[in-house]
Amino acid sequence: METLVKRNGLFPTVNTFFDDFISRDLFDWNDKNFTAIGSNLPSVNLKETDDKLQVELAAPGMKKEDFKVEIDNNMLMISSEKKEEKEETRKKDNYVRKEFNYQSFCRTFTLPEYIDESKVEASYKDGILHVDIAKKEIGKKKANKTIAIK
Incomplete structure (x- = not known):
């Protein structure tokens, strides 16, 4: 069963930003045009x-x-x-x-x-x-x- 996570409507991109920060290669700056949710x-x-x-x-x-x-x-x-x-x-x-x-x-x-x-x-x-x-x-x-x- 999947866990439901409540998202804060005021800061919809914060969790995504930190997830991306952790999962991305820190030294790969080739994708400077990434699109975040709410962008x-x-x-x-x-x-x-x-x-x-x-x-x-x-x-x-x-x-x-x-x-x-x-x-x-x-x-x-x-x-x-x-x-x-x-x-x-x-x-x-x-x-x-x-x-x-x-x-x-x-x-x-x-x-x-x-x-x-x-x-x-x-x-x-x-x-x-x-x-x-x-x-x-x-x-x-x-x-x-x-x-x-x-």
């Missing part, structure tokens, strides 16, 4: 195939116009800034409600030297931002060749 950073999947690098960023409820995708000095930067303002007024009740919402994030990834910055495609579908970055010929994995022994 504003969207989760990301990174995949490398023979001919390209693929990035999938989960950002539901946004539009493609909300994103900015840039590559500079082998750094991929994906950012977003979204502002919303809603106002509701009822004169007969002398009632005004005004709400503001602001969301922003920036994720940065170091890319390998063998990417082709001129061949980058991005699309947004079903709440996922897809970024495909082609590899240069030198970065593509070549098929194994079996050498006959004489």
Whole structure:
């Protein structure tokens, strides 16, 4: 039987932080973009195939116009800034409600030297931002060749 643990709503990431601190390799700082529960950073999947690098960023409820995708000095930067303002007024009740919402994030990834910055495609579908970055010929994995022994 599993033990139930009550989580404190005020500090939802504290236990996760300490669990990660204990379970992670203390000297592995390659993953500087980890996403904690309650964080504003969207989760990301990174995949490398023979001919390209693929990035999938989960950002539901946004539009493609909300994103900015840039590559500079082998750094991929994906950012977003979204502002919303809603106002509701009822004169007969002398009632005004005004709400503001602001969301922003920036994720940065170091890319390998063998990417082709001129061949980058991005699309947004079903709440996922897809970024495909082609590899240069030198970065593509070549098929194994079996050498006959004489």
